[in-house]
Amino acid sequence: MADSAVYPLVRPELLPTLQRGTNTLARAAADNPCLFNAGTEIMSEGERHGFMYRLNTGWAARSRRLEDGRRQIIAIFLPGDLMGVKAAFLERQPDAITCLTDVTADRIDHKTALHLLTTNGAVAVRLAFQLAEDERRLHNWVIGLGRADALERLAFFILELYGRLRRIQLVDEAEPSFTMPLTQQQIGDHTGLTIVHVNRVLRRLREENLATCQLRRVTIHDVPRLAELARPLFDTFEREAPEFGLCAAPA
Amino acid sequence: MADSAVYPLVRPELLPTLQRGTNTLARAAADNPCLFNAGTEIMSEGERHGFMYRLNTGWAARSRRLEDGRRQIIAIFLPGDLMGVKAAFLERQPDAITCLTDVTADRIDHKTALHLLTTNGAVAVRLAFQLAEDERRLHNWVIGLGRADALERLAFFILELYGRLRRIQLVDEAEPSFTMPLTQQQIGDHTGLTIVHVNRVLRRLREENLATCQLRRVTIHDVPRLAELARPLFDTFEREAPEFGLCAAPA
């Protein structure tokens, strides 16, 4: 798949380098295909873990559990993402990475990755870019959690997945619709809401004919109106770039 | 100052490389000392901006403004931080960087930085590390905004600053206390609360003799009890590492 579709926000002059980095890393990782079942923890909080991964198929999540049972899903990984890059620099994992579905991933030794980072410019770009891209998405979520209400958060949640899945061709464009393996509890843990409230707001989205989120499948009935709801949470890029599929407002 | 103190969470074997990267970048930046007044926007939302910066003195913030006036301060930069690394990979700035005080910073051309990233292993480590460290702090904030109440958020806010300022020796250890130039409005914009609520909760912290936050100065009266409040929001590192000054719970 073309990097320009996968990384639409990057400076175009970096694309060839990025592609080379992806390939070099892929070669370094190819020896170590891994398979995890849904529910497995790939790495745990506090653990020393010597690998990063490239997610090939399935969904995974970075999450943290508080001592009193509260839980937050910090980020969601989709195929193509590098997982655990940050941790290559740290002594231990600050949070867990768990499989939301069955997962296949390629494993890369931290030592190998760090060696490539310092000796191979393209890999350096690829790794730094993954960190930058994670950070950009995280920034958007911080806005959402800090300043948006439940409706905006869920609209944004749906559209962010829609956009990311489109880029890796996992959306059925007809409807449009896509599979979405999170339970309502997990959606709540990601959006900072309770399961009860998630349920109510999703019902509202359904009743207003904006989007249906049932049976592990999301169907978006009205992209522009949904995007209107989530609009405050998009950064300037996404607002002005309907071609990313994030904000398909009429031109 | 020793990197080991400034970057306490990093893998020790990376420290020398990190230090070299810092130095190389510093040399690349030294030609371009910049001075900004409090309130200035170093870069704006949507702008094409060709530089990243190393903050030397003063405070700055990454923030985003929504169309209806809501505002979120995504991150706070303190002396020593690299600002705008992420944007080196993107076509435009998704959010603004504004000066909370008068600021001095060294400017680095994106092209130079990207060139060094690909040709100089130590710089690659330094840049990737800055991104990873930003991301780690952001992860902590996501937990806070998603799952913590106002009291926990403000306790965490104060202790996070305390820890970071300690490492760069900007804390008066006697009390302990430190200058903190944010207005209550800005604290609210960072913690996802309204100014009114920030005020009430700060009053509560003061009345319970935990911390005073007045006249641009924070004084912590009882570090352990404050840390007890914020404890859920620390990652495993910080919880177990009283020497970082983040969690000074009795051993």
Add this chain to the structure above:
DNA sequence: CGTCGGCTTGAGGGAAATCAAACGATGTGG
């Protein structure tokens, strides 16, 4: 056929938002 995980709905309560206004410093210009 029972039970288990996830979804759905209702009733009541609470944390934080909103609306509104006053207070205190600081600065400024007549």
Add this chain to the structure above:
DNA sequence: CCACATCGTTTGATTTCCCTCAAGCCGACG
């Protein structure tokens, strides 16, 4: 030197969004 404006802080009254508690529902699966 005092009126006056500005900016940040403080406090009160009211509202609302979301949480908590509780219970029923539905499909899957042993």
